[in-house]
Amino acid sequence: MHKLWSLLCRNVIYTYNKKNIQTFYSAAYNASPYRDLFSERKEPFGKMPKEGIQNIWENLPPATMESYLNTSWSCKKSEQTENKLDLATENILDEEGNPLVFQSVLKAREKISSQDIFSTDSCVLGDQEFLDDALKLAYGSEMYQRDHIAAIETVGGTGALRIAFEFISRCFISLDGQKPRVYVPNLCWPNYKEIIKSTGLKMRDYRSYRKNIQGIDLKSCLSDLFRATKGSVALLEASGQNPTGTDFSPEQWKEISQILKDRKYLCVVDMAYQGLVHGDLDRDALALRRLVEDGHQVIVCQSLSKSFSLQGNPIGTLSVLTSSKEEKEKVWTHIRSLSHSMLSSVPNYGRLIVKTILSNEALKKEWMEETQNLVKRMKATRQALHDQLVSLNKSNGVDWSFLLQQQGMFLFTGLEAEQVDKLQKEYNIYLQPDGRLNLGALTASQVERVGTAIHKMTLTNSTNSEQVSTE
Known part of the structure; x- marks a missing residue:
């Protein structure tokens, strides 16, 4: 009788726990950022047939490309x-x-040995000399502080943006205790939203451009940024706005910076066209340097691909401004780990071209x-x-x-x-x-x-x- 009672209790407990486990995993699955892709279907598009392995993807619709x-x-x-x-x-x-292709790039290529191209020295921990040279372009030689900036190489600006928003999704909480909402320009590069969506972060537009006046709508921009939850994330383009080609003036950046500071935004700055907007490296970096000078929390996604005519060999950097050397080291471990899990390593060619040019005064x-x-x-x-x-x-x-x-x-x-x-x-x-x-x-x-x-x-x-x- 005792054994029968014990067996019955174990079955009841097993059934209860199994139901709770299923409920837990079901809830986790439904909360996944990718769940909405298939929310209207009861089964995945790709289904293994009972016989053979042909036609698995027969019912898979084409993706909506950028x-x-x-x-x-x-x-x-x-x-x-x-x-x-x-x-x-x-x-x-x-x-x-x-x-x-720039002549300076062709001359730099002649200075690079095949041994350097196939070297694995910088694959895991990165190339600090390249990072120093590249980030001095962005922050300026006087403002760049290696001990306070956690940085890694990336596959172009897109690679930097993808790692940046994954880092934010995993490691940053807004002041209301929730994952932050990301504010993006109302007219922007479509890939921004695809990248942010893939990390599970929610987005909202801020109105920076009005089509009916073919120009900046500063009043609406400031209003939208002011109304956001404190501690949100703002995606900002340093210069050469894509697609509008219409940048904020230095005076407008001053007002925007004040709102961002008051509302405690984390600023993600995309710098994709430095040198290709005004033909002046410092002028094209004015917005970023204004934010740093005003004491903002900044993450910079720097692309060097177009600036150095390396369109088939994308290279960039991701840098996070921190308040101390200890904080920098902790942030670096996270972004390096994310980079390794997504990319393993960054190809050498683009990095070596940029480093060779920036370390040679004539080039x-x-x-x-x-x-x-x-x-x-x-x-x-x-x-x-x-x-x-x-x-x-x-x-x-x-x-x-x-x-x-x-x-x-x-x-x-x-x-x-x-x-x-x-x-x-x-x-x-x-x-x-x-x-x-x-x-x-x-x-x-x-x-x-x-x-x-x-x-x-x-x-x-x-x-x-x-x-x-x-x-």
């Missing part, structure tokens, strides 16, 4: 092979339409001159396209002056998605769906063609508006 990837892919797949013009890309091309001077020449070229292309549009649009009164207020690689045309689609179908010219055009991929010989096509899109839009108002 807009510029999807547009460039459509351009590549297009059967219209003649006169295709991909201005949705983020690559920089020369006047012949080939990837731009550094030549590189800076080449970035300035590229900026001059893009400014001349912007001016030529503006002038072409002005000369064509005298009849319909479109004001194109806002194009000259923009800076850097990107020209924000103001075209709607329907016009961009029509531009693609009728003229074989591919822009971003939001109307962004990459000046780095537009050559002088193509300006007239592109200007004429954009003019016809705005002309059609004006005609339609007049018809609607008449009706």
Whole structure:
């Protein structure tokens, strides 16, 4: 009788515990940031058939690719092979339409031995000489303090952003005791949101740009940042805003910095185009240095890929500003561990090119001159396209002056998605769906063609508006 009673009790306890364990894991699964991808389905898309292993992914729908990837892919797949013009890309091309390579980079390559390229010395713990040189570009030689900055190499700016937000998701709690919400610009690089989403962090836009005025909306920006929960995260672009090409002025940054300080934001600064906006390394880093000088908690995602024309060999850094050497060491262990689990190691080539240029005064001077020449070229292309549009649009009164207020690689045309689609179908010219055009991929010989096509899109839009108002 005693044995029977004992067996019955054990079965009851086992059943109870099993139910609780299932409930626990079910709750954990439902709380996963990836759960919403499949929330409307009762089973995964990929299902192993009872016989054989064919057709596992038969019912898997295509992913929604980031807009510029999807547009460039459509351009590549297009059967219209003649006169295709991909201005949705983020690559920089020369006047012949080939990837731009700086002469300083080619000279640096000659100084690098094959032994260095295949070396494993910096694979695990990193290359401190490279980090010092790269971060002095960002923070400035006087402001850079190695003992207070935890830093690692990354695969370009995207790699830095991915590790940064994973670090925030795992290690940072806002003042309300919850995971922080990330505030991103209302018009921004679409990949920001994909990166942040993958870490499980929630997002909200702050209104930094208004399309109807084709410019900065400072009042709304400050209002949105002020209303956020204290201790939130703000994603900020240092210069060369993507896609709008419209940066905050130094005076506006001063006001933004004050709001960010009052509301105790953790600032994540994306620095992707240093030297390619104004042709001045210090001027392009003004926003970051303002935040550091004002005493902000800062994480910097630095891309060197475009600045050094290393688009096929991306290289960057992730750095976290800390208050002490001890704090720096603890932060470093986390970001290094995350980097190792995601990337294992960063390829040598891009790192060695940048280090060779920055450690050689002659090469550094030549590189800076080449970035300035590229900026001059893009400014001349912007001016030529503006002038072409002005000369064509005298009849319909479109004001194109806002194009000259923009800076850097990107020209924000103001075209709607329907016009961009029509531009693609009728003229074989591919822009971003939001109307962004990459000046780095537009050559002088193509300006007239592109200007004429954009003019016809705005002309059609004006005609339609007049018809609607008449009706």
